[in-house]
Amino acid sequence: MxxxxxxxxxxxxxxxxxxxxxxxxxxxxxxxxxxxxxxxxxxxxxxLPEACVKAFHAAVDEMAADATFHGYGPEQGYDFLRQAIAEGDYQSRGCNIATDEVFVSDGAKCDSGNFQEIFADDVRVAIPDPVYPVYVDTNVMAGRTGAAENGRYTGLTYLDGTKANGFIPALPTEPVDLIYLCFPNNPTGATATKAQLKQWVDYAKQNKALILFDAAYEAFVQDPDLPRSIFEIEGAREVAVEFRSFSKNAGFTGTRCAYTVVPKDCTAYTEAGEPVSIHELWNRRHTTKFNSVSYPVQKAAAAVYTAxxxxxxxxxxxxxxxxxxxxxxxxxxxxxxxxxxxxxxxxxxxxxxxxxxxxxxxxxxxxxxxxxxxxxxxxxxxxxxxxxxxxxxxxxxxxxxxxxxx
Amino acid sequence: MxxxxxxxxxxxxxxxxxxxxxxxxxxxxxxxxxxxxxxxxxxxxxxLPEACVKAFHAAVDEMAADATFHGYGPEQGYDFLRQAIAEGDYQSRGCNIATDEVFVSDGAKCDSGNFQEIFADDVRVAIPDPVYPVYVDTNVMAGRTGAAENGRYTGLTYLDGTKANGFIPALPTEPVDLIYLCFPNNPTGATATKAQLKQWVDYAKQNKALILFDAAYEAFVQDPDLPRSIFEIEGAREVAVEFRSFSKNAGFTGTRCAYTVVPKDCTAYTEAGEPVSIHELWNRRHTTKFNSVSYPVQKAAAAVYTAxxxxxxxxxxxxxxxxxxxxxxxxxxxxxxxxxxxxxxxxxxxxxxxxxxxxxxxxxxxxxxxxxxxxxxxxxxxxxxxxxxxxxxxxxxxxxxxxxxx
The missing domain is CATH 3.90.1150.10 (Aspartate Aminotransferase, domain 1)
Incomplete structure (x- = not known):
């Protein structure tokens, strides 16, 4: 049966x-x-921005002739896009992120939903409230919660955002292993300072926890003192993964391209406490269950990084x-x-x-x-x-x- | 930790x-x-076929103007494509498949890898050998196997394809719940007859099992007597799901578009034996973890169904x-x-x-x-x-x- x-x-x-x-x-x-x-x-x-439209058309034309046709690409995305991202969004802003730490995907929704798969069923999960519902639902599906009671699932640690804390949740008072954060936040628009993110990075290091940082709205940060990436925080390379998307900055909600940054310093542990590279685990998951993004779409996304x-x-x-x-x-x-x-x-x-x-x-x-x-x-x-x-x-x-x- | x-x-x-x-x-x-x-x-x-290229360009042009721009589309795919598939690939061939039974995706690899998620960890899985490695690997990741011994995972039922059976495996001799089949087969090229598939459908009905039928190579079937879909077999609507792709027929390996057909008659069961609609389960999974395929790519795929x-x-x-x-x-x-x-x-x-x-x-x-x-x-x-x-x-x-x- x-x-x-x-x-x-x-x-x-x-x-x-x-x-x-x-x-x-x-x-x-x-x-x-x-x-x-x-x-x-x-x-x-x-x-879509004109530069993206131009690159999109040119790539469709490449697909129209045998000599310039592209079949299967690398599952992690083409290097032309991964490199543009690493340089344009990270290295140029002083963040030490390498080309092969960028995994191109078809959406931050998919990545933020799928990433939990590589961890144990019994990791303790902390999720802000209010927040994008995908983080909660995908952990429910994976069996990391009990039933819902009064609108909240038992077994999850909710990080309350309230008027009193300016919708920047405080550190949890109970131990957690996997922490979802989203700044600028959906739905509240609240944005964490570097000092606030530093607290989370320090917590994660002390507790061997991992932060899944959703930065889908980073392009809207106007204040130059506010961080646009978790990797602006010292030590984050060891304890954080970042989700980003072309949906909101370049209007790709219907065109579909996003990426996830997984530093090679990020470590998870076996039951016996042996360290395992999260980059390697995610690479295995990504290459087994995903076949990369449409070539013309990757070309359109890369055009975001031209002048x-x-x-x-x-x-x-x-x-x-x-x-x-x-x-x-x-x-x-x-x-x-x-x-x-x-x-x-x-x-x-x-x-x-x-x-x-x-x-x-x-x-x-x-x-x-x-x-x-x-x-x-x-x-x-x-x-x-x-x-x-x-x-x-x-x-x-x-x-x-x-x-x-x- | x-x-x-x-x-x-x-x-x-x-x-x-x-x-x-x-x-x-x-x-x-x-x-x-x-x-x-x-x-x-x-x-x-x-x-790519000229018709697809033309439609692809036209859709990119739509994305280039505010008035015709497309943002988020329906997670299951646009009706223009779902309907073209239901009519062009099924209804026209006498298979009773409705538009809303078609789920558009970015690849048959993803769908055939993800589908197992909606079932219990302890369902008994049968997988042909030789076969596309994704079926095995995704079930290993989900914990449905023991360790590998002599190149085979314990806990899986392997369906042997040999020269003696023409690489069309026989029914399993031990009870199984979830059966992967792939015809025309990758890698052997073997193709099952209607009578052979009927045996599998009957087995699934008798045992309340489900068949995941990978038909990525159906376009290459030349013999008019051979089935191109599991839904050509009577009773399959109750016990089968079919994966298809535009990769091999229309050259979409680098363009990325595929689909999965989940009939509303397909039933799985709770621990207590209550029936649950597999269509509803998959719809929940698909809408939670996926955000559909690029609009221009869906338009290019729909052009496959023009004259x-x-x-x-x-x-x-x-x-x-x-x-x-x-x-x-x-x-x-x-x-x-x-x-x-x-x-x-x-x-x-x-x-x-x-x-x-x-x-x-x-x-x-x-x-x-x-x-x-x-x-x-x-x-x-x-x-x-x-x-x-x-x-x-x-x-x-x-x-x-x-x-x-x-």
Missing amino acids: IKINENYKKLQASYLFSDIAKRVSSFQEANPDKDIIRLGIGDVTRA EGQAQVAELVAYYMKNAKYIREQIENLGYDCIGGENSPYIWIDAKGDSWDFFDTLLNNAGVVCTPGAGFGKCGEGYIRISAFNSFENVQQAMERVKASL | IKINENYKKLQASYLFSDIAKRVSSFQEANPDKDIIRLGIGDVTRA EGQAQVAELVAYYMKNAKYIREQIENLGYDCIGGENSPYIWIDAKGDSWDFFDTLLNNAGVVCTPGAGFGKCGEGYIRISAFNSFENVQQAMERVKASL
């Missing part, structure tokens, strides 16, 4: 986005003449950050407390009450869609997230309507 | 392709003026099959027993001795690279695989040289 992975039965059905969709479509049916402005999901809206590409990505980021700043100002002027929007495309708003009530008010009175914070964990209750990914015109109109309706 | 998944320690290092690479480079160093013809790995060599695309894919397949027929004839004329090459791009040759000795003879005397069968499992020892994926001119020259050297 073919038996299921019983851990899947523990998964709480995520009604968040289907609930949102239902409420939006009910509103549209009742108000067919009203147009809706979507500031809910974190999906970019502007075209033209860098200028175009900077322009895209600046565009969305103008939206973010505007949203935060307008919402604060209405008397609501916000964080985020300064070094992040997300604005996290204290709803002064129930997440879903505030969602309904914005939808029904202003025709604006946001995301209720409760969907990101227990600590997200009472908050909503507004995304800056839309046109400035739509953002302006949305804020006018919100002002008139609150 | 961050502990590793101890199952990774059981994995046998695969020296096959690195051994091949080492021997090839030694030969090249010793013979710098000799050119080598590679008929080893199963990678296509000819350009122009179908004609171009047929031409590509015919080209490689002309090579396959030629290779088999030439090798048989030299007095070697072969299977494959008739409904498959692979020719599996009885080396009349050690795989590696034969490999060395072909490399050193003819400058031709093949793949030693031992790399595909214990039953592959004594055989070599020759691939038809190259230009006809290279294949002709390779066979002339082989003739002169044996």
Whole structure:
């Protein structure tokens, strides 16, 4: 008899986005003449940078002739892209990361979901709350939790983000082995300082723990004193892995390219305490279960690192950050407390009450869609997230309507 | 302390392709003026079909303008592609497969490696030998085996393919729950008849087992009486999942697009024996850990199903099959027993001795690279695989040289 992975039965059905969709479509049916402005999901809206489009087309042309055709590439990604990443995102910023420490992939979602596979079933996992739900769900599937009780899985260590700590969680008080961190944070937009990250790196070194650092939103950091990579912190090469993506900076959400940096100094341990290279473990996993990213997509991603590409990505980021700043100002002027929007495309708003009530008010009175914070964990209750990914015109109109309706 | 998944320690290092690479480079160093013809790995060599190139470019152009830009798509793939697959590959051939039973992915390697995750750790697994190594390795990583002994993992049921059974394994004599089958087979090129597949479907129904059917090479089936899908077999909707790919028919090895068909009638069971929909389980896994395939790549894949695309894919397949027929004839004329090459791009040759000795003879005397069968499992020892994926001119020259050297 073919038996299921019983851990899947523990998964709480995520009604968040289907609930949102239902409420939006009910509103549209009742108000067919009203147009809706979507500031809910974190999906970019502007075209790919011209440099990427040019490189994309050129690579498709290579695939169109036998003499320049590319079949299977290296599973870890082509060196032209791995090297551009190592130099452009790390070495140029003083981080000691080598080309062969970069693993190209089709998404930070996949990597952040898959990375836990190479560790033991009984490692103790710490996950921030509120946060991107993939970290929790993939550990539930792997059997590292008990059942859910009051919206939280037993066996997980939740790292609470609250107004009191500025949504920068404190170190855990119980021992943990695998720590997920995400800065700039999704959904709160909170960003950790170097001193704050240093505490985590030190904790990991003292406890032989590993940090999985999700830096998918690093491009939106404006403050030059804030770290954009965990590898700006001394000692991180021994205890941290970093996930990055072209989704948000270069608009690759529908084009699909990302990467994970696994330093060769990162160590895990056998049951008997012998050190094992995490780089080697991940390389084995990656080459066995993955076959790299489309060649034309890798060429398009590499164009991000040309002078033209860098200028175009900077322009895209600046565009969305103008939206973010505007949203935060307008919402604060209405008397609501916000964080985020300064070094992040997300604005996290204290709803002064129930997440879903505030969602309904914005939808029904202003025709604006946001995301209720409760969907990101227990600590997200009472908050909503507004995304800056839309046109400035739509953002302006949305804020006018919100002002008139609150 | 961050502990590793101890199952990774059981994995046998695969020296096959690195051994091949080492021997090839030694030969090249010793013979710098000799050119080598590679008929080893199963990678296509000819350009993408024109219809795919055209659609690929058009979709990149859509990504270049805000008004037509595509961000995140549905995790299961766009309906335009899922529907083209369901109609073009199944409904048109009398198989009852619906659009929402098709899950688009970035590779059959990934899907065939990941699918086991949704089942219990203690399901009993049956895997053919010789076969594509990913099925075995991913089950080792998941902890479904003991250590390796004499080249085989304890706890797995190996389904022996031998000259006596024409490399079509017999049903297992011990009970199993999860069965991997691959026809046309990689590496042997053997192809199962409908009657043979019917036995497996009946076995699965009687034993509440599930068949994972890898049909990555179905496009090469020439005999109209041979099945190209497990879903041509009555009852398969209840007990089978099928992996397919655009890699070999349309030359997508470097472009990356594949799909998995999971019928809604497929059932697995809880520990307590309650039925659970495998379609729902896989949907949960797929949407949690994957974010779909690049939009331009999906558009390129959909072009395979246009009239122009179908004609171009047929031409590509015919080209490689002309090579396959030629290779088999030439090798048989030299007095070697072969299977494959008739409904498959692979020719599996009885080396009349050690795989590696034969490999060395072909490399050193003819400058031709093949793949030693031992790399595909214990039953592959004594055989070599020759691939038809190259230009006809290279294949002709390779066979002339082989003739002169044996």
